Amino acid sequence: MSLLSTSGLTRRFGGLVAVNAVDFDLPQGEVRALIGPNGAGKSTFVGLVSGRVAASGGRVRFDGADVTHLPAHRRIGLGIAYTFQITSVFARLSIFENVALAARPRLGRDRAAVADAVGAALERVGLVEPETTPAGALSYGHQRLLEIAMGLAQAPRLMILDEPTQGLAENEIAGFKALIRALKGQVTILLIEHNMSVVMETADRITVLNFGAVLAEGRPDEIRASKAVQSAYLGRV
């Protein structure tokens, strides 16, 4: 069964249809990349899924329940985690406190459980700095890893990653690919990504948006071979 599905999902901004009647299905455990040219509607689509953007029409279903009109915090409670395109860590708080903030809504005041969850999330992303280090002292790449650790600490069922490799160095991108492979099957992932090597090497399937609509969907090899995708991307795939 699909963990996430949308039907006829639409968002208008004035006269512009940013997301146009999108039918989308994401089975549990899949890593799905969402790609498309700038302005195709990718961020708006994941905003509609996470509840940060209100739908103009259509439906969003998560684990069988209609969540179309649920506020974002209620969707987080159901297991939808969203990590931002712009780095969202609290610079003055320690690494530990940042991840603990993400874990506490689920684990409450159980300090030992929170500490365990923080340690496990940091270990999974491979962040080895002392937990007392202020987040603002980390390199940009490590702050992005911290964000992913914050997402994992929520024990999400669906993790939405919005351009997670933007601004990362080559070796950090290699680390990110390995992380996604390690998470495969454990958490369902929806990944907005412009870096085609990340998309092709990590995604089970790819959905291509263009002008707010689904242009193509398939396995990486199918998308690479698609003439429609090649022309929308001017041969970048």
Ligand SMILES: Nc1ncnc2c1ncn2[C@@H]1O[C@H](COP(=O)(O)OP(=O)(O)OP(=O)(O)O)[C@@H](O)[C@H]1O
């Ligand atoms: N709050 C808003 N108000 C008005 N127009 C918006 C708003 N948010 C997005 N848009 C428009 O909706 C369209 C889709 O934007 P969106 O950011 O979803 O695309 P995207 O595929 O994520 O692009 P990028 O790859 O550049 O991040 C664009 O034309 C954008 O200008």
